[in-house]
Amino acid sequence: MGxxxxxxxxxxxxxxxxxxxxxxxxxxxxxxxDGSVLVTITPTYSGCPAVDVMRAQLRNRLQDAGYAQVNVxxxxxxxxxxxxxxxxxxxxxxxxxxxxxxRVGPRVAGPIPLNLEPPSATVPCPRCGSRNTELLSRFGxxxxxxxxxxxxxxxxxxxxxxx
Amino acid sequence: xxxxxxxxxxxxxxxxxxxxxxxxxxxELSGVDRDxxxxxxxxxxxxxxxxxGDDALVLAQRLAEWCSRAPELEEDVALANIGLDLLGxxxxxxxxxxxxxxxxxxxxxxxxxxxxDQFRNLLLVELDCGPGPGGDFAVTMARLLVFSSFRLSLLYxxxxxxxxxxxxxxxxxxxxxxxxxxxxxxxxxxxxxxxAESHRRMQAAVDRIWPYLDELYAPxxxxxxxxxxxxxxxxxxxxxxxxxxxxxxxxxxxxxxxSPHRESGELSGRDGRHTPELAEVLGTMQELARSLPxxxx
Numbered sequence: 001m002g003x004x005x006x007x008x009x010x011x012x013x014x015x016x017x018x019x020x021x022x023x024x025x026x027x028x029x030x031x032x033x034d035g036s037v038l039v040t041i042t043p044t045y046s047g048c049p050a051v052d053v054m055r056a057q058l059r060n061r062l063q064d065a066g067y068a069q070v071n072v073x074x075x076x077x078x079x080x081x082x083x084x085x086x087x088x089x090x091x092x093x094x095x096x097x098x099x100x101x102x103r104v105g106p107r108v109a110g111p112i113p114l115n116l117e118p119p120s121a122t123v124p125c126p127r128c129g130s131r132n133t134e135l136l137s138r139f140g141x142x143x144x145x146x147x148x149x150x151x152x153x154x155x156x157x158x159x160x161x162x163x
Numbered sequence: 164x165x166x167x168x169x170x171x172x173x174x175x176x177x178x179x180x181x182x183x184x185x186x187x188x189x190x191e192l193s194g195v196d197r198d199x200x201x202x203x204x205x206x207x208x209x210x211x212x213x214x215x216g217d218d219a220l221v222l223a224q225r226l227a228e229w230c231s232r233a234p235e236l237e238e239d240v241a242l243a244n245i246g247l248d249l250l251g252x253x254x255x256x257x258x259x260x261x262x263x264x265x266x267x268x269x270x271x272x273x274x275x276x277x278x279x280d281q282f283r284n285l286l287l288v289e290l291d292c293g294p295g296p297g298g299d300f301a302v303t304m305a306r307l308l309v310f311s312s313f314r315l316s317l318l319y320x321x322x323x324x325x326x327x328x329x330x331x332x333x334x335x336x337x338x339x340x341x342x343x344x345x346x347x348x349x350x351x352x353x354x355x356x357x358x359a360e361s362h363r364r365m366q367a368a369v370d371r372i373w374p375y376l377d378e379l380y381a382p383x384x385x386x387x388x389x390x391x392x393x394x395x396x397x398x399x400x401x402x403x404x405x406x407x408x409x410x411x412x413x414x415x416x417x418x419x420x421x422s423p424h425r426e427s428g429e430l431s432g433r434d435g436r437h438t439p440e441l442a443e444v445l446g447t448m449q450e451l452a453r454s455l456p457x458x459x460x
Binding site: 043048075078112115116137141 | 328346
């Protein structure tokens with residue numbers, strides 16, 4: 001397997017159903033002429049503690065596969081967005097009971113408008129598909145998730161927040 | 164194959180002990196263009212990074228004080244997550260500060276080894292807003308609304324600064340801060356337009372916080388020099404936008420808008436002249452680093 005294939009298979013430490021490639025944080029894998037590997041990742045949130053684990057995992061997997069020299073660098077710009085989560089990644093999230101983020105699209109220029117309304121329930125339940133859901137908490141067990149409850153099947157579920 | 168994803172970390176650091184109190188994980192700015200832009204004074208840029216970084220660091224520490232003591236479990240999680248976002252911004256900015264000011268100080272040196280009079284944060288973020296007798300959850304939410312509205316407008320404009328690191332931190336930060344601001348606004352609305360008791364306490368909270376607003380927009384010679392070379396944003400330029408946001412929230416929350424002026428004029432957070440509350444919060448944050456210098460685990 002090539003360096004790119006190996007790096008693409010590394011799982012996200014906080015959402016181990018997704019690979020770093022499916023999450024959209026793996027930006028580039030480059031093998032230099034001398035055989036060293038340069039991996040470029042981008043953090044999800046500024047303070048995401050999983051980034052150090054991602055770096056370690058990438059380095060360990062590539063070194064296990066025989067790439068002695070591995071450098072992992074992080075780039076901040078362009079900033080990661082949930083739109084970079086692949087279709088396959090979204091499908092896997094839903095299968096794991098985590099409602100995938102809606103597509104955000106490019107933001108219009110100008111100040112970000114204040115939103116004083118409670119969020120409209122546009123997050124369908126990943127278990128039963130009901131759109132009759134309610135936000136329980138804007139923050140969840142990790143920086144990237146919020147907590148919802150489904151009124152259809154009465155189960156709570158996590159939602160990967162749009163960013 | 165590792166059984167736990169976190170096993171990788173200990174392998175990674177097998178021969179690389181970390182400060183017990185520090186991060187020591189990784190160079191946060193690897194891969195970011197780090198040349199000092201031409202025409203920009205490195206010492207000035209370093210101080211500006213400290214101002215922006217210290218605002219985030221000190222408020223992150225204040226928010227962490229609510230852990231396990233917020234009115235509900237979800238709010239423990241929310242305040243910790245907001246603090247974590249700010250801490251991430253602070254780490255990048257303080258790393259940048261030590262890189263451009265020529266001293267070679269690390270993010271840990273800035274966080275753990277500076278005395279209070281070398282911190283450049285706004286007074287707003289150091290105030291004891293609770294938990295405990297010093298404050299109230301409502302005061303913490305009033306401050307968070309003010310701070311996140313101000314920083315959002317600032318970072319929005321800093322996306323086009325000539326410093327590539329500040330620009331990159333800003334581009335990530337605006338998305339995070341918009342979420343923090345909306346969260347705080349929801350609470351101010353809920354408490355202000357709630358019961359008689361919650362309204363009373365929310366009004367007392369904004370009355371306590373508002374006198375610290377003028378300082379947000381105050382000019383500073385270091386910032387003025389950086390504005391000349393497109394490396395900084397004039398905080399006075401964001402005033403109208405920030406006040407529009409704040410006044411909209413307060414009106415919707417049926418709260419009256421207090422004066423943004425404060426009598427005591429000798430304090431200035433950007434110049435290191437702080438309230439005793441900063442030394443108090445740093446006492447907790449720096450205790451381990453100062454009592455066990457160089458400790459590793």
